[in-house]
Amino acid sequence: MNWQTRKDYLKQFPVEIPTKAFDRYGDILLDWNERMNLTRITDEDDMMDKHFIDSLTPTLASAYEGTGKILDLGTGAGFPGMVLAMVSPERDVHLMDSLNKRITFLDHVVKELGLTNVSTFHGRAEEAGRDRKFREQYGLVVSRAVARLPILAEYCLPFVRLGGHLIAMKGAEAVEEVEEAKRAIEILGGQLEEIVDLRLPGGDERHLVVIKKVKGTPEKYPRGGGKPRKDPL
Numbered sequence: 246m247n248w249q250t251r252k253d254y255l256k257q258f259p260v261e262i263p264t265k266a267f268d269r270y271g272d273i274l275l276d277w278n279e280r281m282n283l284t285r286i287t288d289e290d291d292m293m294d295k296h297f298i299d300s301l302t303p304t305l306a307s308a309y310e311g312t313g314k315i316l317d318l319g320t321g322a323g324f325p326g327m328v329l330a331m332v333s334p335e336r337d338v339h340l341m342d343s344l345n346k347r348i349t350f351l352d353h354v355v356k357e358l359g360l361t362n363v364s365t366f367h368g369r370a371e372e373a374g375r376d377r378k379f380r381e382q383y384g385l386v387v388s389r390a391v392a393r394l395p396i397l398a399e400y401c402l403p404f405v406r407l408g409g410h411l412i413a414m415k416g417a418e419a420v421e422e423v424e425e426a427k428r429a430i431e432i433l434g435g436q437l438e439e440i441v442d443l444r445l446p447g448g449d450e451r452h453l454v455v456i457k458k459v460k461g462t463p464e465k466y467p468r469g470g471g472k473p474r475k476d477p478l
């Protein structure tokens with residue numbers, strides 16, 4: 246990918262950008278994508294902007310600061326979690342997805358890139374969020390393109406430890422989604438901290454919805470049996 250064309254935009258990120266490793270990751274993604282449905286974004290400029298650069302945006306929120314463990318819920322082909330692990334090698338990054346074939350792909354990327362700070366988990370938010378191994382264990386949870394905010398809050402907030410944050414990566418409907426999710430956020434122990442407004446190099450609108458965990462999540466959440474999606478809070 247021609248990272249030189251994004252040089253000025255990349256300057257704003259408070260991290261070193263490993264462009265060669267990003268290229269290698271992009272090549273593996275395109276190769277596996279021929280046999281496995283991993284992404285619809287395959288054009289070089291779109292890959293740079295909508296996968297890699299978009300995945301870097303959580304580093305712009307003050308909630309990203311610190312050294313705690315990060316969970317990417319519904320990571321798919323590793324966005325944003327794998328990219329964040331690559332730019333923050335000092336932080337443990339956990340990638341979770343309910344589709345096992347995506348985990349097989351992620352494990353391959355981890356091995357090929359020699360990443361030592363990434364762990365992958367095959368699991369559903371509704372079950373893993375009730376498991377002591379994961380519940381309230383993360384200083385930061387990030388998630389992109391998994392569900393609208395009322396559902397996403399029920400998927401993600403149970404994983405966040407008290408005082409930690411959820412960064413929900415959202416598009417143009419962010420403010421509307423925050424409005425819809427007000428009740429859910431409060432029930433689940435969250436509090437809206439800030440919305441960071443951004444544009445990708447191509448001009449696409451992005452918003453980081455930053456929610457702080459201010460109270461423990463009541464034991465009954467997340468609900469099982471597909472309830473968060475069927476009957477959002």
Ligand SMILES: C[S@@+](CC[C@H](N)C(=O)[O-])C[C@H]1O[C@@H](n2cnc3c(N)ncnc32)[C@H](O)[C@@H]1O
Nearest residue numbers: 319320321324342343344368369370389390391
């Ligand atoms: C549209 S993809 C987005 C993938 C990636 N975050 C991205 O932005 O490129 C949504 C992903 O969320 C996963 N997912 C959906 N519901 C989930 C759940 N309840 N628990 C865990 N993963 C889930 C899907 O398997 C899929 O990989």
